[in-house]
Amino acid sequence: ETGVTQTPRHLVMGMTNKKSLKCEQHLGHNAMYWYKQSAKKPLELMFVYSLEERVENNSVPSRFSPECPNSSHLFLHLHTLQPEDSALYLCASSQDEFRGEQFFGPGTRLTVL
């Protein structure tokens, strides 16, 4: 257990659905991250939040919408996804955006039909 939990662990959705991924960290960290891990590409950083403010948006399509209501919770809202968006979505947290090792959750395996 790394102190970072993600739900759901598996999600299957159609292209017209709207769903949300949830991440929660119990480490008292101030920075949280969303990564995408697909079969054919290295791990890609999507978003970074520090103290609930977005500090990085790595050219991610608008069909992915992050939300950070407080420093312990991070959401990724999904709508009108494409089959190529199928991947493992990993959440991580660190002490802050400038330092500290990143602790990863177990990921949500997303399949878009």
Next chain:
Amino acid sequence: GEDVEQSLFLSVREGDSSVINCTYTDSSSTYLYWYKQEPGAGLQLLTYIFSNMDMKQDQRLTVLLNKKDKHLSLRIADTQTGDSAIYFCAESKGNAGNMLTFGGGTRLMVKP
């Protein structure tokens, strides 16, 4: 080309040493990391090295850094079947704080 590169696959026998290699391109990297990912799990930080160090040892793990060649390696002594996993090298860029760039991962298979 990729910022961080790793070979895709490594197979060793139980009890042997494993050496996983990584090359990176950004000379301003401040920290370099090794993460381990077991099936169905997220990434677990194994160890890291600051860019002004040449070597770091932590129990069975030895990290070697050749900054001139931008080459990083992870040596696992007395490799066990439980070490079978994907190992990711990552760098944090000097001017971007804690933003990590990951390699594609090396799948280590340990045979009994």
